[in-house]
Amino acid sequence: MGSVSKRRAIQTARARTCSNSTSFLLTMPGFLDDSNFGALSCKLITVCPNNVHLGKSLPTINANITLFDETTGILKAIISGNEITKWRTAAASVVATKYLTAKKGLRVLAILGAGAQGEIHAVAFQHFFNFEEANSKRLIRIWNHNTLKAEKLVSKLNQLYCGTVFKCFKSNEMCVKEADVIITATFASEPIVQLKWLKKGTHINAVGAGLTHYSELSESIYLASDVYIDYSEGAEAELTGLKELGVEFKGEIGTLVSGGVSPSSVNQITVFQSLGMAVEDCAMARMVYDLYKKQYRNV
Numbered sequence: 001m002g003s004v005s006k007r008r009a010i011q012t013a014r015a016r017t018c019s020n021s022t023s024f025l026l027t028m029p030g031f032l033d034d035s036n037f038g039a040l041s042c043k044l045i046t047v048c049p050n051n052v053h054l055g056k057s058l059p060t061i062n063a064n065i066t067l068f069d070e071t072t073g074i075l076k077a078i079i080s081g082n083e084i085t086k087w088r089t090a091a092a093s094v095v096a097t098k099y100l101t102a103k104k105g106l107r108v109l110a111i112l113g114a115g116a117q118g119e120i121h122a123v124a125f126q127h128f129f130n131f132e133e134a135n136s137k138r139l140i141r142i143w144n145h146n147t148l149k150a151e152k153l154v155s156k157l158n159q160l161y162c163g164t165v166f167k168c169f170k171s172n173e174m175c176v177k178e179a180d181v182i183i184t185a186t187f188a189s190e191p192i193v194q195l196k197w198l199k200k201g202t203h204i205n206a207v208g209a210g211l212t213h214y215s216e217l218s219e220s221i222y223l224a225s226d227v228y229i230d231y232s233e234g235a236e237a238e239l240t241g242l243k244e245l246g247v248e249f250k251g252e253i254g255t256l257v258s259g260g261v262s263p264s265s266v267n268q269i270t271v272f273q274s275l276g277m278a279v280e281d282c283a284m285a286r287m288v289y290d291l292y293k294k295q296y297r298n299v
């Protein structure tokens, strides 16, 4: 994120090719100039929300990353990108939350969405933060519009992580009530969070991307919040609806991390509008490639 904001990384606004009214292919080229983490890559990722209705347990997001030699341009590897996409997206939310809540006490975490992103965010946030509700129990709330799915995830996570209690909420309003941090990771095309449900100083990581990148939160939330983004070019190209609404972006998370933008006051509601960055995939692909070479090729 820092490299993007210091412009040591190159990533153009991505191309979106729609295959029908709900599905699309994103082409995400990126170059990261760093001897340890750098690479030249392009992630190809399809987003097909209707896969859930096919009854074959297909993921709705499917990604592959092509990794190239920076000097010769020769293709070095094609790396499966589903796990990478999951982890790097949750990692970006962790960083945004860390910097945007640095001076706030965190007690209540609410996750809206029990799919791949909801799950990985639950795993990452229980690891990096310590959410403790009034009775001093480590607790993470999870809501999904299809409650059965949330119940299944909650039961799986409670078996995996005995130290933290995951709790299923049937109402999105009750789930976000008194929340210090909210994560939205759904395909909702209508708002699932309203301003009047929020307390002062709440931080929201808005991860979900349907056909528009700003449909999970009400317009009034965006207008009342300090909105941070991951990269300006992407936001200018994809968040046109928010711009038309009059939303001014406060800055990139990378700029916040490097001290180039001052953090919001503690009572200010903040939103990290996560688009997802090609250079995050680039760095992860390089890491996977290096590990593969070390482990299997002894190089």
Ligand SMILES: NC(=O)C1=CN([C@@H]2O[C@H](COP(=O)(O)OP(=O)(O)OC[C@H]3O[C@@H](n4cnc5c(N)ncnc54)[C@H](O)[C@@H]3O)[C@@H](O)[C@H]2O)C=CC1
Binding pocket: 047, 059, 060, 061, 085, 089, 113, 114, 115, 116, 117, 118, 144, 145, 146, 149, 185, 186, 187, 188, 189, 192, 207, 208, 209, 210, 274, 275, 276, 277
């Ligand atoms: N910002 C980023 O970098 C990334 C964003 N995403 C976005 O995150 C969202 C979640 O992705 P995944 O977890 O991989 O998908 P998923 O299909 O595994 O999970 C989606 C969840 O949204 C719920 N959902 C579907 N339609 C809904 C609706 N109309 N209202 C409320 N909930 C609904 C589903 O029940 C499911 O729990 C998607 O919008 C995806 O495009 C995904 C990867 C990276």
Ligand SMILES: O=C([O-])C1=[NH+]CCC1
Binding pocket: 026, 045, 047, 061, 085, 209, 275, 276, 277
């Ligand atoms: O960056 C990414 O991988 C994605 N952003 C929205 C859907 C997938």
